[in-house]
Amino acid sequence: MAETSTLPPAGLFITFEGIDGAGKSTHIAGLAEAFREQGRRVTLTREPGGTPLAEKLRALVLGDAMDPLTESLLVFAARRDHLLSVIEPALARGDVVLCDRFTDATFAYQGGGRGFDLATLSVLERWVQATPAMQAPAIRQPDLTLWFDLPAETAAARLADARAPDRFEAQPVEFFRRVSAGYAARAAAEPQRFARINADQPRERVWQDITHTFVQRGWWLGAPLAPGGSH
Numbered sequence: 001m002a003e004t005s006t007l008p009p010a011g012l013f014i015t016f017e018g019i020d021g022a023g024k025s026t027h028i029a030g031l032a033e034a035f036r037e038q039g040r041r042v043t044l045t046r047e048p049g050g051t052p053l054a055e056k057l058r059a060l061v062l063g064d065a066m067d068p069l070t071e072s073l074l075v076f077a078a079r080r081d082h083l084l085s086v087i088e089p090a091l092a093r094g095d096v097v098l099c100d101r102f103t104d105a106t107f108a109y110q111g112g113g114r115g116f117d118l119a120t121l122s123v124l125e126r127w128v129q130a131t132p133a134m135q136a137p138a139i140r141q142p143d144l145t146l147w148f149d150l151p152a153e154t155a156a157a158r159l160a161d162a163r164a165p166d167r168f169e170a171q172p173v174e175f176f177r178r179v180s181a182g183y184a185a186r187a188a189a190e191p192q193r194f195a196r197i198n199a200d201q202p203r204e205r206v207w208q209d210i211t212h213t214f215v216q217r218g219w220w221l222g223a224p225l226a227p228g229g230s231h
């Protein structure tokens with residue numbers, strides 16, 4: 001039987017990370033469209049959120065003041081619901097799951113930004129990401145994480161006119177420097193899972209770097225889409 005795809009038959013779990021204003025949202029929809037054009041089923045989702053319960057928890061996390069442990073417990077509670085109800089079933093169907101943020105954001109924002117204990121976050125990560133689909137001690141982790149990296153000042157300037165800030169976006173630039181350092185530490189610990197995207201470039205160049213990352217892994221069919229489309 002002819003091989004119609006170089007993509008792995010099982011689902012692909014791809015996450016998008018970076019400080020607020022890094023440009024993730026700008027490219028995720030275009031990537032979903034590109035995978036659909038390649039005949040893949042795509043599940044497009046986000047964290048915190050992605051289920052009715054997790055979206056309620058998101059509204060609390062983004063809107064209400066709370067201590068860092070409460071914040072961490074809420075994002076992990078939302079993640080558990082999202083993993084079991086949306087991500088695992090989608091991966092079992094063979095979907096490409098594109099998820100706007102995942103656990104690296106917790107290490108970066110609650111760990112780096114808020115200064116919360118990383119060992120506690122690691123315990124929560126093991127509890128929450130041990131799903132029935134995974135054989136212990138393995139836990140569910142993304143197959144690939146695209147880390148949109150750019151200076152905190154540049155991201156702040158991009159966001160200044162773009163939208164009303166939520167509880168995180170209202171933080172000072174020093175907070176986002178710590179968040180970036182949190183991402184850098186996660187990327188250094190798992191270099192094979194992370195692809196650092198230089199987000200401090202024009203949109204077209206960022207898109208080219210994203211598609212190149214997939215081509216390198218053999219997860220992209222045909223020529224990369226021309227930049228400037230709907231992404």
Ligand SMILES: Nc1ncnc2c1ncn2[C@@H]1O[C@H](COP(=O)(O)OP(=O)(O)O)[C@@H](O)[C@H]1O
Binds near residue numbers: 020027159162202203
């Ligand atoms: N490469 C880029 N250069 C300049 N501005 C950009 C670039 N990518 C995105 N933007 C703009 O920056 C703002 C934040 O982008 P967005 O995709 O919402 O970031 P994120 O989802 O990472 O918070 C938006 O106004 C967007 O149009």
Ligand SMILES: Cc1cn([C@H]2C[C@H](O)[C@@H](COP(=O)(O)OP(=O)(O)O)O2)c(=O)[nH]c1=O
Binds near residue numbers: 020075100109168
């Ligand atoms: C997933 C996650 C997000 N966050 C924060 C990062 C973002 O500031 C915010 C929401 O993320 P995001 O969806 O990127 O915000 P927006 O829709 O405004 O682009 O939640 C955490 O603090 N911890 C987490 O674990």
